[in-house]
Amino acid sequence: MSRISEAVAPTETEAKGTPAVGESEDEARERIARHVRAILEELGLDLNDPNLERTDERVADLYLEMFHGLREGAEPEVTTFPNDEQYSHMVMEKNIPFYSMCSHHLVPFYGHAHIAYIPGERIVGLSKFARILEFYAKRPQLQERLTEQVVDCLVEKLAPRGAMVVIEARHLCVEMRGVKKPGALTVTSALRGVFHERPVREEFLDLLRRP
Numbered sequence: 001m002s003r004i005s006e007a008v009a010p011t012e013t014e015a016k017g018t019p020a021v022g023e024s025e026d027e028a029r030e031r032i033a034r035h036v037r038a039i040l041e042e043l044g045l046d047l048n049d050p051n052l053e054r055t056d057e058r059v060a061d062l063y064l065e066m067f068h069g070l071r072e073g074a075e076p077e078v079t080t081f082p083n084d085e086q087y088s089h090m091v092m093e094k095n096i097p098f099y100s101m102c103s104h105h106l107v108p109f110y111g112h113a114h115i116a117y118i119p120g121e122r123i124v125g126l127s128k129f130a131r132i133l134e135f136y137a138k139r140p141q142l143q144e145r146l147t148e149q150v151v152d153c154l155v156e157k158l159a160p161r162g163a164m165v166v167i168e169a170r171h172l173c174v175e176m177r178g179v180k181k182p183g184a185l186t187v188t189s190a191l192r193g194v195f196h197e198r199p200v201r202e203e204f205l206d207l208l209r210r211p
């Protein structure tokens with residue numbers, strides 16, 4: 001069972017490189033590790049337990065990696081090319097995997113994105129789709145906002161005739177707490193330009209269904 005929810009416009013302030021991960025990564029790692037130690041102690045855990053040895057540092061490393069999209073300079077270079085062939089049909093990349101952390105619980109949500117656009121004057125290498133997706137996924141995130149940010153990035157970089165992004169994901173914060181059946185998929189979509197026209201959307205869905 002999948003739920004189609006109309007993606008909402010982003011409301012939260014976009015984080016753009018905070019001091020915590022700005023200047024020195026080593027300093028940030030040490031500060032995060034210190035806070036993780038405090039949480040573990042607050043939970044009554046014995047930090048001399050060999051199983052917890054260096055857990056604080058490992059969590060700090062993990063956070064720096066999972067939230068890499070917050071770092072200054074993390075934005076991918078998206079080189080575009082002139083559409084010399086005047087290609088005017090849909091370009092689609094299906095099943096691009098991603099991993100993110102929900103901004104409400106800092107627990108993973110993960111799945112696949114399907115990204116398509118219809119070129120105007122510029123085209124882009126398909127590998128950039130995955131780079132853009134990863135950049136926006138590697139931060140505390142909401143699935144709806146991730147979907148909107150990816151489609152807006154394509155519009156900004158390419159000025160296409162239209163673009164559409166569908167994301168299907170599992171949310172561990174929901175599954176682990178038993179509210180929803182394990183394996184349930186949340187589906188979000190965002191579209192711009194000519195994708196507002198039904199035949200264009202149908203072509204997208206048709207391409208999506210093809211093996």
Ligand code: ZN
Nearest residue numbers: 102104105173
């Ligand atoms: Zn959550």
